[in-house]
Amino acid sequence: VQSLHKDGISVVMDVVYNHVYDAGSFCFNKIVPGYFSRISPEGVYSQGSGCGNDTASERSMVSKYIVDSILYWVEEYHIDGFRFDLVCLIDTETINEIVEEVHKVRPDIILYGEGWPMSTEFTKEGYHMTTQANSQMVPGFSFFNDTIRDALKGSVFEETGKGYVQNAIGYKDTIADCFLGLPRWCKTPAQTINYASCHDNNTLWDRLQASRTDASKEDLIKMNNLTAAIYMLSQGTPFIHAGEEMLRTKPDGKGGFDENSYRSGDDVNAFRWENLSKPDYQKTIEYYRGLIAFRKAHDSLRLKYRKEVVNVVEMIPYRNSQVVVFKVTGNAKDILFIFNACTDTVTVNLPTGNWNVMIQDDVAGTDVLTVKEGSVDVAPISATVLTQTKA
Secondary structure (H helix, E strand, O other): OHHHHHOOOOOEEEEOOOOOOOOOOOHHHHHOOOOOEOEOOOOOEOOOOOOOOOEOOOOHHHHHHHHHHHHHHHHHHOOOEEEEOOHHHOEHHHHHHHHHHHHHHOOOOEEEEOOOOOOOOOOOOOOOEOOHHHHHHOOOOEEEEHHHHHHHHOOOOOOOOOOHHHOOOOOHHHHHHHHOOOOOOOOOHHHEEEOOOOOOOOOHHHHHHHHOOOOOHHHHHHHHHHHHHHHHHOOOEEOOOOOHHHOOOOEOOOOOEOOOHHHOOHHHHOOOHHHHHOHHHHHHHHHHHHHHHHHHHOHHHOOOOHHHHHHHEEEEOOOOOOEEEEEEEOOOEEEEEEEEOOOOOEEEEEEEEEEEEEEEOOEOOOOOOEEEEEEEEEOOOEEEEEEEEOO
16 A cells, blocks of 8 residues: 555555355354344345345444444555445445544545445344435445446446447436436435446446447447546546456457456456557557546536536537537536437537537547537547637
């Protein structure tokens, strides 16, 4: 951690409190039999985690252990954030205490996790689990946004299913909600972690290949970049899967892709560094860098509260269901976002005045590419972003 900090890199640790490897032999259950786990009156372990047992976080000393251990990682090892595995199986009171105690020590520490709805057996009444649906109960905690993930490229449970970037219809409104950082379960953009892929399921590149076997590599890269542009420029916090910017793939050795590679070796999970010398990979990496630079340059893309978002972000109607247009009104600059999932070029009328094109086709960044007035052509399967400086 210290070495990473010296290089300017923060460290987020994945913590798994929701279950243990073997509940029967777990040390705390040996000290006080059955106390650490959720066990029914019939002696059956609850297994909402799918791992054979769920942790009884609602019990006082279990909750204390979780809170104390998180604080230990913060105070002794200077960890900068925590990603909670299946936080949906941990009660909201414990999570709120973690948020409160950790932020007393380090207000900048980030806390987020998997808030999927899962069934679990409570040992005490009156508790709620930390799910997306209960996000208002844990205002200082954030959740992976599977809404934008699946809207962009299709459900993770359907490997060949398609989403917005593969030109599937029916996702425009969902993309709009997520761009505002306000999916149906979320009341504030500070609580949404926007992403397209992570260690679970297929990588973004593999998913695109599996769902669009008819597409050229050029078009697949366009889909990849359009996906990145949407989730990285949306309100909320962007999350980038390691290697996504270099079209990371996990081949299964059988002509397909490994979507659950935690037990696989380096031949599956390795980064293909040799690809960095290839022009199309270099171009994709530069595009991701440009998106990050653009986001960091504009405070209006990093709003924390719902009231702020609804006051400055406006969805502009457009006749094509595969084209989404937004205008963000900033203090110094207005920004126009155009996302085109069509396989054809579209022309979009611009608000009055000159507009600086900052992101177009496969180029993104903080330098003006060209100036447009009246209208702009947006290439197939791409994002175009323009800014206008206020007088």
